[in-house]
Amino acid sequence: MQLIDGKAIAQRINEQTRTAVAQLKSNGITPGLAVVVVGDDPASHAYVRSKERTAADLGMHSVKIEMPAATTQEQLLAEVHRFNADPAIHGILVQSPPPKHIDERAIVEALDPRKDVDGFHPVNVAKVAMGDPDAFVPCTPLGCQRLLIESGIETAGANVVVLGRSMIVGKPMAFLLMNKGRGGDATVTVAHSRTKNLAAVCAQADILIAAIGQPEFVKANFVREGAVVIDVGINRVTDRTSPKGSKLVGDVAFAEVAPKCRAITPVPGGVGPMTIAMLMHNTVLAAQRAGR
Numbered sequence: 001m002q003l004i005d006g007k008a009i010a011q012r013i014n015e016q017t018r019t020a021v022a023q024l025k026s027n028g029i030t031p032g033l034a035v036v037v038v039g040d041d042p043a044s045h046a047y048v049r050s051k052e053r054t055a056a057d058l059g060m061h062s063v064k065i066e067m068p069a070a071t072t073q074e075q076l077l078a079e080v081h082r083f084n085a086d087p088a089i090h091g092i093l094v095q096s097p098p099p100k101h102i103d104e105r106a107i108v109e110a111l112d113p114r115k116d117v118d119g120f121h122p123v124n125v126a127k128v129a130m131g132d133p134d135a136f137v138p139c140t141p142l143g144c145q146r147l148l149i150e151s152g153i154e155t156a157g158a159n160v161v162v163l164g165r166s167m168i169v170g171k172p173m174a175f176l177l178m179n180k181g182r183g184g185d186a187t188v189t190v191a192h193s194r195t196k197n198l199a200a201v202c203a204q205a206d207i208l209i210a211a212i213g214q215p216e217f218v219k220a221n222f223v224r225e226g227a228v229v230i231d232v233g234i235n236r237v238t239d240r241t242s243p244k245g246s247k248l249v250g251d252v253a254f255a256e257v258a259p260k261c262r263a264i265t266p267v268p269g270g271v272g273p274m275t276i277a278m279l280m281h282n283t284v285l286a287a288q289r290a291g292r
């Protein structure tokens with residue numbers, strides 16, 4: 001069983017990004033990333049903090065805006081418009097999910113698609129679906145695809161089951177895997193909570209991507225002997241044995257699934273660091289494109 005070290009792979013990619021940032025700076029362009037978080041969800045704040053910190057560490061101009069839970073739609077839209085108009089900002093990210101009274105779709109549609117480093121704007125969604133190389137690809141599925149490529153796992157002709165159908169992971173993941181080219185050319189099934197015989201469908205997979213958002217949902221009977229499992233889940237659960245009283249687990253019941261796998265990602269240290277590395281990569285792309 002191969003443990004896919006997302007942390008090490010992400011570090012390698014970040015070093016490439018650091019070089020690209022230095023190159024851009026020598027041409028007078030400092031890549032700029034703005035991250036916005038609304039409300040007080042502690043996990044969202046932790047993610048945004050590490051995005052901002054990584055951007056700064058790689059030499060980028062990094063701006064973090066924290067807005068209270070009572071922020072209005074208009075106030076949030078005003079921030080988006082301000083960053084759209086700011087030439088020092090090449091990438092804008094509004095952490096999802098926002099508080100319930102915010103219309104997330106309207107926020108995403110207000111983004112300048114050229115600064116949409118999350119790949120959430122309809123223009124980028126369409127470009128991903130079309131296999132257009134100019135797309136901004138959502139960071140988590142892009143990171144999963146990169147993990148497969150870097151780990152030497154062939155996707156061409158493979159039966160891949162994507163478990164989950166979100167706009168952030170499941171749907172774009174399915175497009176990336178079915179598109180032509182490296183890390184693609186797969187036979188893709190998208191399964192979800194309403195899929196009949198879900199365990200049996202997942203057990204057909206050569207590669208299973210678990211992105212259903214339920215702690216340890218994928219049990220041993222979901223996984224074929226010799227399959228590759230990519231665990232996208234990051235779920236905080238109570239754990240009386242830890243000093244914190246909680247721990248992070250994935251969407252996969254790692255202890256019972258890992259022994260059956262050819263390769264598997266751990267949580268933490270698998271997909272998570274790759275998401276951030278791909279965000280940094282997308283921000284550099286946005287800056288390079290703006291400078292052309």
Ligand code: GUN
Pocket residue numbers: 093094095096097118139140168275
């Ligand atoms: N929430 C969970 N994943 C993501 C992501 O990749 N980008 C944003 N903006 N919010 C998220």
